[in-house]
Amino acid sequence: MSTSWTLKPAAAVKTAPVVAIGLLGGYVTARETGIRPLGGVVLGVAGAYAIRSWAARRGPATAAALGAVYVLGFGLSHPLAKKIGSWPAVLTVTAASAVASHLLSDDRPERAAIEG
Template sequence: MAMIDIKNPENVSTAAVVSLGLIGGWLTARETGIRPLGGAVLAAAGGWAARSWLAKTDPLTTAGLTALYVGAFGASHPLAKKIGSWPAVLGVTAVAGGAACVLSDLK
């Protein structure tokens, strides 16, 4: 039986992973009605991105990007009450994904 070929962490586009985690996690929770399932998507993507951030950058940058990712998730909730769910999720995703691109993916 062949082993699973996992992509090298230096070759992962973390901006895409962050986007998948934030948008996919929210959409999963919304469409299934199971919030912990959305949280599992969010956590899995965050772990995958952090693995790559650590390989591409340094622990401080990894901690900062991880904090931004979790903070974006948290900020989307009160922001959604002001501007709506889709705009809030897309807005925080743009910020977190952009930061991941600039601080990690373009290096």
């Protein structure tokens, strides 16, 4: 039995769920543990994994744009929470980021298939 594991090829990863896990998981981790940096670790790991896939699927420009949406979503959730509450704010920015990821990356053919 093999004990090694590998990551799925970057271009094969659907990133909308990864984005949702990063934003929701980061929030829940920080809230439930009381350790905000731990929530940041969840957010960061998921974001890095998504950026890896965005770059492989759609190139660096799309990866940068979607990375900005992800980080801005996190940042905007804080002032938005003061207006509509924490959970509605997190759910709103998560939905927006996941939809952007789906439309700009997951729902499009891989770059290699386009170029080849």
